[in-house]
Amino acid sequence: MDSPSTDTRISPELIRQAKGGTPIVCLTAYTYPVARLLDSHVDLLLVGDSVAMVLHGHATTLGASLEMMIAHGQAVMRGSTRACVVVDLPAGSYEDSVPQAVASARRLVDETGCQAVKLEGGVAIARQIAAIVEAGIPVMGHIGLLPQSVEKDGGYKIKGRTDENVADLFADALAVEDAGAFSLVIEGTIEHVAADITRRVSIPTIGIGASADCDGQVLVIDDMVGLTVDRVPKFVKEYADLRHVISHAAELYASEVRSRRFPGPAHVFSAANRSDA
Numbered sequence: 001m002d003s004p005s006t007d008t009r010i011s012p013e014l015i016r017q018a019k020g021g022t023p024i025v026c027l028t029a030y031t032y033p034v035a036r037l038l039d040s041h042v043d044l045l046l047v048g049d050s051v052a053m054v055l056h057g058h059a060t061t062l063g064a065s066l067e068m069m070i071a072h073g074q075a076v077m078r079g080s081t082r083a084c085v086v087v088d089l090p091a092g093s094y095e096d097s098v099p100q101a102v103a104s105a106r107r108l109v110d111e112t113g114c115q116a117v118k119l120e121g122g123v124a125i126a127r128q129i130a131a132i133v134e135a136g137i138p139v140m141g142h143i144g145l146l147p148q149s150v151e152k153d154g155g156y157k158i159k160g161r162t163d164e165n166v167a168d169l170f171a172d173a174l175a176v177e178d179a180g181a182f183s184l185v186i187e188g189t190i191e192h193v194a195a196d197i198t199r200r201v202s203i204p205t206i207g208i209g210a211s212a213d214c215d216g217q218v219l220v221i222d223d224m225v226g227l228t229v230d231r232v233p234k235f236v237k238e239y240a241d242l243r244h245v246i247s248h249a250a251e252l253y254a255s256e257v258r259s260r261r262f263p264g265p266a267h268v269f270s271a272a273n274r275s276d277a
């Protein structure tokens with residue numbers, strides 16, 4: 001989207017208005033230093049529940065808790081001043097009832113100061129989305145491949161391969177839009193289905209493994225910078241190779257410690273030099 005000429009945060013309403021314009025740039029962020037590095041380059045920082053896998057080593061996003069999301073949401077808010085910050089509601093914090101969903105969303109916003117929350121699902125959680133929006137909290141929807149449902153779905157399955165599935169995706173997208181969400185993540189769908197949904201809904205779509213025709217794109221930051229050590233999904237483009245940068249640095253450090261080349265004179269405090277910090 002075109003950068004607003006203000007030093008205040010980009011609001012969910014500004015994101016909504018970016019529909020059909022310059023694509024919206026979104027990356028996940030989980031920590032203070034990464035938020036600081038990304039803030040001036042992106043429109044949206046998503047504190048995704050992927051943090052459970054990426055930083056905490058869980059097998060799925062089901063390892064995320066509300067407390068985990070709050071801690072990382074606080075860190076990202078401390079590290080950013082410009083981007084719109086959206087924090088995921090983790091599995092188990094919103095599906096059971098509307099009051100549960102509103103209470104969890106309220107906690108995320110009150111304890112982190114984030115601009116919006118994200119929930120996974122369409123028709124099945126439309127009542128929750130509507131109630132959270134009604135409570136004054138902007139909501140980003142998420143349809144298609146839903147990582148919180150991988151155990152139920154029997155794995156990470158691309159959506160939109162059958163007519164029935166396409167109809168479900170459209171119903172989900174329209175339910176999220178009708179419930180008042182300001183934007184919609186579409187994950188892991190057949191390309192033209194994401195493009196068709198983007199044309200059909202009035203709110204911006206943010207694609208991941210979806211289509212270049214979406215109104216914006218999101219990637220998991222660790223995937224994008226080449227830090228992911230296990231399986232890198234097909235839809236990821238690695239813009240850097242931090243795996244090798246870090247592993248090479250660690251190799252060099254280990255060799256210098258073992259050979260006593262580190263620390264050198266510049267890294268120790270000498271009694272003679274009082275200006276040493």
Ligand code: KIV
Pocket residue numbers: 028046047048049050051061088142185187208218219220
């Ligand atoms: O948790 C996450 O990182 C996400 C994005 C991949 C959309 O939901």
